[in-house]
Amino acid sequence: MSKKEDFVKFDKVDKSYDGKVLVVKDLNLDIEEGEFVTMLGPSGSGKTTCLMMLAGFETPTNGEIYLDKNPISNIPPHKRGIGMVFQNYALFPHMTVFENLAFPLRVRKISKEDIDKKVDKALSMVSLSEFGNRMPGQLSGGQQQRVAVARALVFDPSVVLMDEPLGALDKNLRESMQYEIKHIHESIGVTVVYVTHDQGEALTMSNRIAVFNDGKVQQLSSPDKLYEEPVNSFVAEFIGENNTFAGEISDISNGSCKVKLDKGEIIANPISVKSVGEKTTVSIRPERALINPKDKMDNNQKGKIEEVIYHGDHTRVRLNLLGNSEFILKVPNSSQNLDIKLGNEINIGWNSHDARALDPK
């Protein structure tokens, strides 16, 4: 069975609530069958609106959404066959866990034995087989969350939507649930569209991440690409930590460019700049810059240590480098005794390939 590449397709979708502001602008997004796609973005970036349009609770102002090549804008939510996990689980408080899970099957008029079988299977999938007769109110947050996931999956939907489902859980539980949801996804191969504002969650779970800002998808790519190769300064800033230099292109040739800063000049990788004189923001991940590099690197600068913060597995060092006093370095604790002391001057080096010259902020 070959996987359909555009199983879910947003085609030039616009959405406005008040006729004045576009919450979603010209959204184009293809989601492959069986993929785990996360919509990541700050609050108000339009990601939940996209999910609601896909679920059928909002209609696009313009454009069309296709599910398995069929336009679905005119199909009411209950006929779309899309499972959904809501932010606060939305379990029916007057029904037992079993009845909650049986609900989508009963409305589909499935025979009683099949319902029992499917509900049992779904409950064991989230390891809650013993809890069928409990009321949702008697379960802990994590258990409720698993019931909600099981309920969204029990009727074998082709797509499952999850709207910040882990938002209400504490940190440890959230992490274990991330793995659990990821494993469920891997074992049954359902297409998942997941919304979150937590980048750690997005990076852990997703096949691909769509970073939303201002109603637009800023970048859609796999977690590693998103982190290593952000295409604009919003993504670079939003995902992970980031050191930036604002400057102007003074020379550009053969996949590298020189950027003139207020103090000094660095060599960078031109991503969204094309010609000399353009303004740019250069982005470097903290772990790409090394102290006293052994290998030859094409950027070598001296910086003064302004702050040292101990983080357990690593130490964060804040430097003043080329006029940027917010330059962060991450030093693994296993590394050789470096001379990290407040006020010391140290050598910093990085490859120009890792310094991405992006659009100016």
Next chain:
Amino acid sequence: MSSEIQKILSTDGIPLEESLKKAEKKNKIKAFLLVTPLLLFLIITYIIPIADMFSRSIDDKMVTNMLPKTYKAMEQWDGKELPPEEVFEAFYLDYKILVENKTAGKLQTQLNYEKNGFKSVLKKLARKQKKFEDGNYKEQIMKVHKRWRNVEYWRAIKRRAPAYTYSKYLKGVDMYSNEDGKIVQVAEDRRIHRILWSRTLEVAFFVTLFCFLMAYPIAHLLATLPMKYSNLLMICVLLPFWTSLLVRTASWMILLQQQGIVNDFFVWIGLVTDDNRPEMMYNKTGTYVAMTQILLPFMVLPLYSVMKTISPSLMRAGKSLGATPAVAFFKVYFPLTIPGIGAGCLLVFILAIGYYITPALVGGASGTLISNQIAYHMKSTLDWSFASAMGLMLLTGVLVIYWIYNKLVGVDNIKLG
């Protein structure tokens, strides 16, 4: 392992339970003191009046105390034939004192309740007995009025002998104990109370139903609308509360009368002809309309408070799981509103069952309820014991309904707000 459960001791060696009680005693006293004013208020304004009502409704000492000698003499009388001379003498002596003290009127009224026409007989006796001679009172009394020869009048007196009676309660359901002491129904054309009871229940039931049907969508709208609109709507719902009950009822009279605004409108749109205006007031229609409007907020508010707590994502979840909007509503939303429905219906029903002013003003003859009858006996016939009896019957009825309701819905499931 010992089967005994070891007592847990607090650090200073006192059993934990005891020291907990000690620690909480102060709080308990404080809490009790806080509710004391309310408790006193309830006892004075609620418990005591009800107890008084109850004693009044069964109290029949008045006649007993007025005719002490008579009842003593009657103890031996079997009630089959005319009583012996001693009874006549005792009655003469009792009645003489009453006439002299000018309290005979009460006895006349009371005995007239028991036997129609007794009043005139007694009045005549009061006039004539001044000239009575000593001895042979039986002859003398029977000479005053021929009804004294009728044993039924004497039986009527005897029936009032006990200090307590449940006759008022029987009267409340159109029954009475006849001359032989058997409980029978009153003549068919005089059974008004039963009509009133059933009408009261019917009106209360339909008013509750109408209120529910109207309040449910309103409450739903209130709970789902954005704040700025829902506040306005809430004010509209509460507006009747800020208007006097009388004003509201009076305005319904203006609206509903035959030459009123509603009828004018019906004529104007051609629904009815001008000379055939329907009567919408002084009958049940008027009672229904006015009471529904007045009691509507009592249904809206509990419903609203419950609906407000139902997350809109539940309906969405229902739909996303494949339920049509109707199924999602009846399987998900509606069951969650039952506590509100329970509270609203109970509130409206209980208020409606004892409603007084509105039916009195717009009800007319076919729209009066049991409460109007109680008021009638309080104010016009001054038969307070009967009014008390009916009031208590109403209270009992409400308690029974509450009990049934508790069995069906469960009071724990009720949410008043």
